Amino acid sequence: MSWAKRLLRVNLTTGTLKEEPTNMDWAAKYLGQRGLGTKYLVNEVAPGVDAFAPENKLIVATGPLTGTNASTGGRWSVITKSPLTGCVACSNSGGFFGGELKNAGWDMIIFEGKSPKPVMLYINNDEAKLLPADEYWGKSVWITEPGIKQQLGDPNIKVASIGEAGENGVLYAAIVNDLDRAAGRSGVGAVMGSKNLKAMAVRGTKGVKVRDPMSFMKATTAGKKILAENAVTGQGLPTYGTNVLMNVINETGALPTHNHRDVQFDGAKHISGEAMHEVGPDGHKNLVRNGACFACTIQCQRVAKVNPKHWTVKDKPEYQKESGGVEYENAWSLGADTGVDDLDAITFVNFLCNEHGMDPISHGATVAAAMELFETGAITEQQVGFPLRFGDAEALVKITELTGKGVGFGKDIGLGSKRLCEKYGKPELSMTVKGQEFPAYDPRGIQGMGLAYATSNRGACHLRGYTVSSEIFGIPEKSDPLATDGKAGLVKAFQDVTAVVDSAGLCVFTTFAWGLPEIQSQIEAACEGDFSLERLQEIGERIWNMERRFNLDAGVKGDQDTLPQRLLKEAAKTGPAKGRVADLDKMLPQYYELRGWSRDGVPTDETMSRLGV
Amino acid sequence: MAKALNFIIEKCTGCHQCELACSAVHEGVFNQDLSRIRIFLMPDVSKNVPYACLQCEEAWCLHACPVEAIYENEANGAKVLDGSICVGCKVCTIACPYGTVVYHPSSGKVVKCDLCEGHEEGPYCVASCPTSAIELVEVAAS
Numbered sequence: 001m002s003w004a005k006r007l008l009r010v011n012l013t014t015g016t017l018k019e020e021p022t023n024m025d026w027a028a029k030y031l032g033q034r035g036l037g038t039k040y041l042v043n044e045v046a047p048g049v050d051a052f053a054p055e056n057k058l059i060v061a062t063g064p065l066t067g068t069n070a071s072t073g074g075r076w077s078v079i080t081k082s083p084l085t086g087c088v089a090c091s092n093s094g095g096f097f098g099g100e101l102k103n104a105g106w107d108m109i110i111f112e113g114k115s116p117k118p119v120m121l122y123i124n125n126d127e128a129k130l131l132p133a134d135e136y137w138g139k140s141v142w143i144t145e146p147g148i149k150q151q152l153g154d155p156n157i158k159v160a161s162i163g164e165a166g167e168n169g170v171l172y173a174a175i176v177n178d179l180d181r182a183a184g185r186s187g188v189g190a191v192m193g194s195k196n197l198k199a200m201a202v203r204g205t206k207g208v209k210v211r212d213p214m215s216f217m218k219a220t221t222a223g224k225k226i227l228a229e230n231a232v233t234g235q236g237l238p239t240y241g242t243n244v245l246m247n248v249i250n251e252t253g254a255l256p257t258h259n260h261r262d263v264q265f266d267g268a269k270h271i272s273g274e275a276m277h278e279v280g281p282d283g284h285k286n287l288v289r290n291g292a293c294f295a296c297t298i299q300c301q302r303v304a305k306v307n308p309k310h311w312t313v314k315d316k317p318e319y320q321k322e323s324g325g326v327e328y329e330n331a332w333s334l335g336a337d338t339g340v341d342d343l344d345a346i347t348f349v350n351f352l353c354n355e356h357g358m359d360p361i362s363h364g365a366t367v368a369a370a371m372e373l374f375e376t377g378a379i380t381e382q383q384v385g386f387p388l389r390f391g392d393a394e395a396l397v398k399i400t401e402l403t404g405k406g407v408g409f410g411k412d413i414g415l416g417s418k419r420l421c422e423k424y425g426k427p428e429l430s431m432t433v434k435g436q437e438f439p440a441y442d443p444r445g446i447q448g449m450g451l452a453y454a455t456s457n458r459g460a461c462h463l464r465g466y467t468v469s470s471e472i473f474g475i476p477e478k479s480d481p482l483a484t485d486g487k488a489g490l491v492k493a494f495q496d497v498t499a500v501v502d503s504a505g506l507c508v509f510t511t512f513a514w515g516l517p518e519i520q521s522q523i524e525a526a527c528e529g530d531f532s533l534e535r536l537q538e539i540g541e542r543i544w545n546m547e548r549r550f551n552l553d554a555g556v557k558g559d560q561d562t563l564p565q566r567l568l569k570e571a572a573k574t575g576p577a578k579g580r581v582a583d584l585d586k587m588l589p590q591y592y593e594l595r596g597w598s599r600d601g602v603p604t605d606e607t608m609s610r611l612g613v
Numbered sequence: 614m615a616k617a618l619n620f621i622i623e624k625c626t627g628c629h630q631c632e633l634a635c636s637a638v639h640e641g642v643f644n645q646d647l648s649r650i651r652i653f654l655m656p657d658v659s660k661n662v663p664y665a666c667l668q669c670e671e672a673w674c675l676h677a678c679p680v681e682a683i684y685e686n687e688a689n690g691a692k693v694l695d696g697s698i699c700v701g702c703k704v705c706t707i708a709c710p711y712g713t714v715v716y717h718p719s720s721g722k723v724v725k726c727d728l729c730e731g732h733e734e735g736p737y738c739v740a741s742c743p744t745s746a747i748e749l750v751e752v753a754a755s
Binding site for chain 1: 630636643743
């Protein structure tokens with residue numbers, strides 16, 4: 001308790017399924033989900049393997065708190081070697097799939113090999129089997145998910161599946177569950193597609209037990225109270241969602257715009273969380289209501305609707321329904337980064353990303369790079385099929401449809417920003433780290449994020465060390481976003497704590513209100529074993545170093561702990577960070593030192609043995 | 614005074630905290646399928662619908678039970694199931710017009726909401742709901 005203590009191993013090549021006990025010695029050292037799943041990956045997969053080779057594995061993992069009433073305790077992760085970055089990929093999702101898998105009595109599923117034909121995995125508590133999925137191959141997530149529920153005759157089944165993007169090898173394809181929640185980043189959906197695995201369908205009614213129910217209920221109740229009383233988790237996120245950030249970050253001068261040429265976007269207010277609340281002249285409002293993932297009391301999810309009269313959907317009634325609305329990240333990538341300030345168009349494009357199974361962060365950022373390639377003349381109207389200029393909402397919609405379906409120039413977009421820019425001879429226009437596209441914070445205006453991006457174990461990412469908390473919101477303590485002093489320690493602290501949160505089954509948004517002590521009291525009450533504050537801190541650091549070691553062995557060395565030249569050399573043109581570049585070199589050496597790594601970024605033997613990696 | 618749960622559908626975000634609280638308190642396990650209150654997610658109409666026993670004044674489940682395992686709590690009008698008497702014949706599940714009494718194969722008995730009999734602070738689901746979508750209300754006698 002609170003692990004299910006067993007995992008399912010699925011050999012897709014032979015079609016055989018096997019139950020085995022979860023390695024509880026590893027659970028004590030790596031907790032669960034991200035940590036434990038990655039431990040299995042590094043133990044079983046050679047770092048140099050081709051991400052699309054049958055020898056790569058796809059691991060689906062829950063955490064010890066997944067399926068409990070700990071607030072946000074429904075998270076699950078997908079761990080594999082990433083085709084986008086060549087690093088370890090660990091993408092985390094909410095919705096209801098993770099809770100269902102844990103309720104069926106499984107900590108993890110390990111997929112091996114490659115199926116000769118399209119298949120799906122069906123789990124009903126102890127029973128697990130592979131079923132043919134030919135009829136869903138070539139179909140979108142939005143057709144597959146309800147189709148499987150109908151076929152299996154149970155509306156309570158939870159489904160995680162890939163769309164056409166995952167089948168077609170779009171390098172940033174996502175695995176989508178519950179129609180609009182996703183393990184989005186690093187191309188985990190493309191690995192699933194390479195294995196001819198279309199979907200996972202789960203029904204679980206066995207329940208989840210914790211070690212000490214009374215102290216656990218006390219700890220989760222106290223935790224929920226803290227979330228409810230906190231300004232960010234109790235008011236900002238439920239009311240405006242993560243898109244409450246759009247205007248704030250724009251004013252900070254850290255809103256990447258036009259493929260990071262600018263750091264402020266004139267149209268920000270039109271695509272903000274506040275704009276989603278505005279009622280238009282015809283009575284239409286983008287936001288319908290907020291929603292929650294399993295056990296989440298923050299409830300930041302946006303349920304939104306495109307104006308039925310808008311050109312994107314007026315002849316398409318199937319898109320006039322309510323579905324997952326934009327969050328800050330996709331409002332930024334599909335909006336500010338591409339220069340599009342049409343909220344209806346962005347909401348529609350986000351629907352397309354969910355439907356076809358694509359990460360909207362990487363997609364928007366890749367389209368933005370393509371727009372700059374177009375404007376600089378590196379790609380032409382003849383190649384694309386239409387003009388692809390910044391600010392052109394129609395072009396954004398068209399190119400997204402092509403990418404989702406894997407046709408025309410959409411195939412090039414599906415390569416991601418790095419390979420696209422290399423292909424057309426302008427690698428410097430790719431705004432990526434280790435091949436993964438940036439999220440929505442420009443490190444020239446929020447310096448700590450530059451170090452967090454450069455050192456993230458899955459390439460550019462805001463969810464590995466979110467120093468924005470401290471640099472903008474003052475959580476847990478305010479630091480100057482334009483300063484570099486102290487940022488090395490801040491980044492390391494955030495990275496290690498986040499590794500614990502991601503391994504527990506919780507959502508990282510809780511950390512706006514919870515520190516490690518609040519998380520520790522819930523883990524300790526739920527789990528057998530010693531999970532003191534000190535132990536958890538060590539677990540976080542151990543996970544970080546394990547991921548780092550895998551990446552180094554995969555050939556991703558310290559020289560890739562860097563940022564695009566644009567961010568290092570071209571100063572911000574406007575706003576509070578005007579004149580500043582990302583001062584990475586002032587932070588990186590100190591970070592290596594704090595981590596106990598050599599000057600070229602390799603964990604020393606002493607560090608590895610101290611952590612027992 | 615007779616009491617019952619009232620559900621405000623517009624406020625329900627579908628987080629399932631009520632089901633988790635209910636199953637933990639009454640069954641000692643987090644298990645939505647063992648909860649007396651259920652949330653139905655209806656993505657087609659974009660609604661989440663909480664649902665539990667309405668504590669009918671004229672309770673058909675109570676009258677239908679052949680072994681008198683269901684009785685009325687006189688203080689709050691809740692219809693309470695005595696699991697030690699229930700023989701699992703399922704007649705009450707057929708008698709209930711709302712489908713809120715359910716049979717559990719694992720125990721061989723039925724379960725239903727009893728407004729958390731004996732818990733002075735009231736039903737756990739009400740306390741667990743982060744948006745106050747579940748309320749305990751007084752029901753006027755008809």
